[in-house]
Amino acid sequence: MLALPVLWLGVVYVGSLLALLVQSFFSIDEFTGVIQYEFTLKTYLELLRPSNLDIIIRTVTMATVVTVAAVVIAFPIAYYATRYARGKWKAFFYIAVMMPLWSSYLVKVYAWKLILAKEGIINWIFIKMHLTSVLEFLLAVPVIGGNSLSVSYIGTCLVFLYVWLPFMILPIQAALERVPSNVIEASYDLGATPRQTFFRVIFPLAMPGVIAGSIFTFSLTLGDYIIPQIVGSSRLFLGQAVYLHQGTAGNIPLAAAFSVVPIFIMGCYLWLAKRAGAFDAI
Amino acid sequence: MQSSAKTGASIGLKFSVLAGLLFLHLPVLLIFLYAFTTEEKSYQFPPPGLTFKWLAVTWGRQDVWEALGLSLKVASIAAIIGVLLGALCAAAISRSRFFGREVISLLVILPIALPGIVTGIALRSAFSLAEIPFSFWTIILGHATFCVVVVYNNAIARFRRTHGSLIEASMDLGANSFQTLRYVILPNIATALVAGGMLAFALSFDEVIVTTFTSGQQTTLPIWMLEELVRPRQRPVTNVVAMVVVLVTFLPILGAYYLIREDESDRNTR
Known part of the structure; x- marks a missing residue:
């Protein structure tokens, strides 16, 4: 019974992954551009070049910022949906999170292109509220700013945050639902204030959910090459580097080595998450 | 939890929930407005005027129809394979x-835990190593891989709910394995499978990251949209296509919700 799916995933998927990993140990001849099928670590050393290292650091930083912001926005929604929403409202919250989760990724990115454009709605709101100077000030900040929102890291970060947010809400909610109510009552009976109950009892128990959600937001940000291409500056992210090297540059070994970076990071992350028991919350 | 629920949520919590929900939903709604804008050259807000003209123009576009047709075909077949496996x-x-057992459950999670680009480039390099030319089936191969995961997640939630004793009873009452499957197991998990299939369909219909690596020269609807996003040439048509994509994916998602809500509420009360 298992043979078929295992064959599919095992052969097609893992087989392809291994084929990719193998290629990262090959190298490319810098003059002829021909791939040399000999074992070498040269390609991995290339990752440590300042320009390539920058790409990795930039992507990991972005993934971290997006993940933290997602937790901040997701937690209140998940918390409210678990503790206060009942009956019809519960269904409402469920659909309100599921719809954006499953709706089209490209349409969501496209919507943000409309929103962040110079002639778009955000600029319009700032103008109507006579706050254009605030926006200009934000965009003048080095590194994260830019000519307009759609070519700045602020824009990239907003789109990432928007697209991955549901992936954070659902696991947190699943974890919160599993906090037994008698534990919370016990906390109150023992004289804890609501704030203490939240930070000492509820939040630690919801932690597996937060970790599970962060697996998604982190992994998805690490591998995405479309969002930074459409909304953002011309500086590359990991996914874009992989895409460029395998495509126009034809440097499959370096592309393979680049794609080992997210695999490695996610591997460490998953291992830590498993130890924290986060898999039960997915 | 009931006792504390009586006290109600604080204003701050309510405000952040409302803001979060608006953040989640307003952007997509904006698409519906832009589909009717008279502005052709920019993303001007507010739209200078509204028109139905672009619906008709999009309707007459052969390339859009072809892309839509390919996407529907890919999504149907990938979803069916996903349901079976x-x-x-x-x-x-x-x-x-x-x-x-643990290894296999990890194996199933892997395609969603690893970034899509890794799946995409891995498949592509495997195709080139094995000298498989790009075709309709290479797209299916990529899509079915994550469709399996989606259906698996839905089905396993239902299996957990179905009691093993039900199957034992069926066997004790003299049913053979096929009859047990046909009259006991399938009716129990059918809706979960249909829901999983619908979600897989929506996911595949919308997939672009893996598809760019496995499609070669073929254009699915998401690939068509991506080209427009990178180099906008016909903004009004893109606006309408975006709206159609929202509507096409909306129905299976809602349908899936109605079929699996009991699993979900069950999961939530556990």
Whole structure:
């Protein structure tokens, strides 16, 4: 019974992954551009070049910022949906999170292109509220700013945050639902204030959910090459580097080595998450 | 939890929930407005005027129809493969404990835990190593891989809810394995499979990251949209296509919700 799916995933998927990993140990001849099928670590050393290292650091930083912001926005929604929403409202919250989760990724990115454009709605709101100077000030900040929102890291970060947010809400909610109510009552009976109950009892128990959600937001940000291409500056992210090297540059070994970076990071992350028991919350 | 729920949520919590929900939903709604704008050259807000003209223009576009047709075909077949393999996998994992069970459940999670670009480039380099030319089936190969995961997740939730004693009873009452499957197991998991299939359909219909690596010269609807996003040439048509994509994916998602809400509420009260 298992043979078929295992064959599919095992052969097609893992087989392809291994084929990719193998290629990262090959190298490319810098003059002829021909791939040399000999074992070498040269390609991995290339990752440590300042320009390539920058790409990795930039992507990991972005993934971290997006993940933290997602937790901040997701937690209140998940918390409210678990503790206060009942009956019809519960269904409402469920659909309100599921719809954006499953709706089209490209349409969501496209919507943000409309929103962040110079002639778009955000600029319009700032103008109507006579706050254009605030926006200009934000965009003048080095590194994260830019000519307009759609070519700045602020824009990239907003789109990432928007697209991955549901992936954070659902696991947190699943974890919160599993906090037994008698534990919370016990906390109150023992004289804890609501704030203490939240930070000492509820939040630690919801932690597996937060970790599970962060697996998604982190992994998805690490591998995405479309969002930074459409909304953002011309500086590359990991996914874009992989895409460029395998495509126009034809440097499959370096592309393979680049794609080992997210695999490695996610591997460490998953291992830590498993130890924290986060898999039960997915 | 009931006792504390009576006290109600604080204003700050309510405000952040409302803001979060608006953040989640307003952007997509904006698409519906832009589909009717008279502005052709920019993303001007507010739209200078509204028109139905672009619906008609998009209707007459051959390239859009072809892309839509290919996407529908890919999504249907990938979803069907996903249902078959996902159901088998879930049945095996939930029914028995065997050596390597953990490995297999990790194997199923892997395609969603690893970035899509890794899946995409891995498949592409495998195709080139094996000298498989790009075709309709290379797209299916990529899509079915994550469709399996989606169906598996839905099916395993239902299997957990279905009691093993039900199957034992069926066997005790003299049904053979096929009859048990046909009259006991299938009716129990059918809606979960249909829901999983619908979600897989929506996911595949919308997939672009893996598709760019496995499609070659073929254009699915998401690939068509991506080209427009990178180099906008016909903004009004893109606006209408975006709206159509929202509507096409909306129905299966809502349908899936109605079929699996009991699993979800069950999961939530556990």
